[in-house]
Amino acid sequence: xxxxxxxxxxxxxxxxxxxxxxxxxxxxxxxxxxxxxxxxxxxxxxxxxxxxxxxxxxxxxxxxxxxxxxxxxxxxxxxxxxxxxxxxxxxxxxxxxxxxxxxxxxxxxxxxxxxxxxxxxxxxxxxxxxxxxxxxxxxxxxxxxxxxxxxxxxxxxxxxxxxxxxxxxxxxxxxxxxxxxxxxxxxxxxxxxxxxxxxxxxxxxxxxxxxxxxxxxxxxxxxxxxxxxxxxxxxxxxxxxxxxxxxxxxxxxxxxxxxxxxxxxxxxxxxxxxxxxxxxxxxxxxxxxxxxxxxxxxxxxxxxxxxxxxxxxxxxxxxxxxxxxxxxxxxxxxxxxxxxxxxxxxxxxxxxxxxxxxxxxxxxxxx
Numbered sequence: 433x434x435x436x437x438x439x440x441x442x443x444x445x446x447x448x449x450x451x452x453x454x455x456x457x458x459x460x461x462x463x464x465x466x467x468x469x470x471x472x473x474x475x476x477x478x479x480x481x482x483x484x485x486x487x488x489x490x491x492x493x494x495x496x497x498x499x500x501x502x503x504x505x506x507x508x509x510x511x512x513x514x515x516x517x518x519x520x521x522x523x524x525x526x527x528x529x530x531x532x533x534x535x536x537x538x539x540x541x542x543x544x545x546x547x548x549x550x551x552x553x554x555x556x557x558x559x560x561x562x563x564x565x566x567x568x569x570x571x572x573x574x575x576x577x578x579x580x581x582x583x584x585x586x587x588x589x590x591x592x593x594x595x596x597x598x599x600x601x602x603x604x605x606x607x608x609x610x611x612x613x614x615x616x617x618x619x620x621x622x623x624x625x626x627x628x629x630x631x632x633x634x635x636x637x638x639x640x641x642x643x644x645x646x647x648x649x650x651x652x653x654x655x656x657x658x659x660x661x662x663x664x665x666x667x668x669x670x671x672x673x674x675x676x677x678x679x680x681x682x683x684x685x686x687x688x689x690x691x692x693x694x695x696x697x698x699x700x701x702x703x704x705x706x707x708x709x710x711x712x713x714x715x716x717x718x719x720x721x722x723x724x725x726x727x728x729x730x731x732x733x734x735x736x737x738x739x740x741x742x743x744x745x746x747x748x749x750x751x752x753x754x755x756x757x758x759x760x761x762x763x764x765x766x767x768x769x770x771x772x773x774x775x776x777x778x779x780x781x782x783x784x785x786x787x788x789x790x791x792x793x794x795x796x797x798x799x
Contacts, residue, residue, distance in 0.1 A: 464559040467546060470518060472499045472511075475554060484561070510541075517543045517555050527668070537561060540668070590658075590679040593665070596642060598623040598635060601674070627653065637662060641675045650682070657683045709782075711799050712791070715756070717741040720796060731775035745772045747779065759786065759797070 455476075458465050464481040468474050474494050485492045494502045500511060513524045523544045542558040593602035603618040623638070624631045630653050637647045641662040648661045660679045664672045703710060709726035713719050719740045722732060732740055746752045751770045758765045765786040773779045786799040 464561075465557065466494075466499075466559075467554055467556050468499050468514070469554040470552070472514065473497065474499055474502070481559070484559075513541075513543055514555055517545050518552065521545050521552060538668075590681075592618065592677045592679075593674050594623070594638060594677060595674050598631075598638065600626065627651075634660070638675060638677070642672050644672060651679075655683070656681060657686050711742070712789070713742045713797050713799065715795060715797065717743040717752070720791065729774065729780070730772075731778075736775075744775070747771045747773050755784065755786075759788065763788065765799075 455478075458476075458478040459480075461478060461480060464484045465476075465478040466474055466481050467476040474497055477494060482492050484490075485494070491502055499514075500506055510528070513526060516522075517524050523542065525543075526541045528539050528541050538561070540558075540560040544556045544558075545552050546554045546556050591602075591604050592600050595601050599620065599622055600618050601620075603616065618626055623635060627634055630651060633649075634651055637649050637660070641647050641664050644664055646661070646663045648659070651658045651660055658679045659682045660677055662675050662677045665674045665676055666672050703723050706723055707725055709723065709729045711719060711722040711726045719732070719737045719742055722730070722737060727733065727737075730745055743749065743752055748771065755765060755768055755770070758768060765784060768784045768786075770782055770784055771779065772782050784799060786797045788795050789798045790796070
C-alpha cells in the first residue's frame with residue numbers, strides 16, 4: 433500500500449532533473465514515476481516508467497512531449513484529476529483500471545503538486561501496478577525511502593503514519609528540524625507515549641479516520657497548538673489499516689490572530705466612541721461605515737447607510753469635485769472647509785480631513 437503526503441502548506445518541494453541524488457532515488461523506486469509541467473508536458477520519467485512503457489510496447493521517448501498526446505487512451509477523468517491538482521494545490525489519489533492493448537491494468541495513482549520557490553511548477557505522479565493485488569516488502573521499503581526523502585523537505589510539518597493499534601510506524605517532516613528531536617525516535621511508540629494526556633482527544637479523531645473519514649482538528653499540547661489533518665490509507669481491498677496524520681504548529685498563527693482580534697476590538701471601540709465624526713467611503717461616494725458621531729451629524733442610520741452616498745451631503749456638488757482634486761494631487765485632504773447638510777436638510781459647516789486606505793483590494797477614504 434502506498435503511503436504518501438497531502439500537504440496544504442504549499443511549501444518548497446522541488447523536483448529538478450539537475451538533482452542527481454533525487455533522480456537516483458526515483459530511478460531505484462519500484463513504481464513508475466513521471467513529472468509534468470503546468471502545460472501537461474512530461475519533464476521527467478524514472479527507469480520503471482520507461483520499463484513499463486517497454487513492457488506494453490508504448491513510446492518510451494516521452495520527455496518534452498504532451499502526456500495526453502503520447503498516451504491518447506488516457507480518459508478525460510484523468511485530465512480532470514490533473515486540473516484538480518493544479519487548481520487546488522492538493523494531492524489526488526485514485527484507483528484506476530486502464531485497458532492498454534487488451535490488458536486491464538489496475539493502478540494506484542497519486543498525483544501531487546510540485547512547488548519550487550513557493551510557486552507550483554508541475555505535478556508529480558506515482559503509478560503503482562497493483563493488478564496482482566500484492567506488494568512485496570522490497571517495494572514497501574522503496575516507497576518508504578521516497579516518502580522519507582520527500583517529507584523531510586516539507587518545512588513546518590510533522591508527518592506520521594499510524595496503525596490500528598495507535599502505534600506510529602512512520603514519522604518525518606521538516607518540522608522536526610527546528611525541535612532538535614529525531615523523528616525516528618517516535619517510530620514504534622504508542623500514541624499515549626507521544627502525546628501523553630492529550631492522546632485521548634487525538635485518538636477519537638484517529639478512530640473516525642479508520643472508519644473512512646478525513647478529519648481536521650486542533651490539539652493543544654501544553655503551550656503548543658497543532659492543526660492536525662488525518663486521512664485514511666486504504667489497501668487495494670479497501671481495508672483501512674493505516675492512516676496518515678499531518679500536524680502543523682500554528683501557535684504563532686493563533687497568537688497573531690488573537691492580537692489582530694484585540695487590535696480590531698480596540699479600533700472599533702475608539703471608532704464608535706469618538707466624539708469626532710468619522711466615516712469610510714469609496715471614491716464614488718458610497719458609504720462603507722460611519723461612527724455614531726457621524727451618523728448623528730448627518731442623519732444617517734446603520735440601515736440607511738446601505739444605499740447612501742456621501743455626495744448627498746454636499747450643498748454644492750463642486751465642493752466634492754474640489755475634494756477629489758485635492759486627494760488626487762496630494763494623496764490626502766487636510767482641513768478642507770465645506771458647507772454640508774444632513775438628511776433632514778440641516779445645514780452646517782465642516783472641516784474635513786481624509787486619507788486613502790485599502791479595503792478588500794480597493795481604495796477607500798478614511799474621513
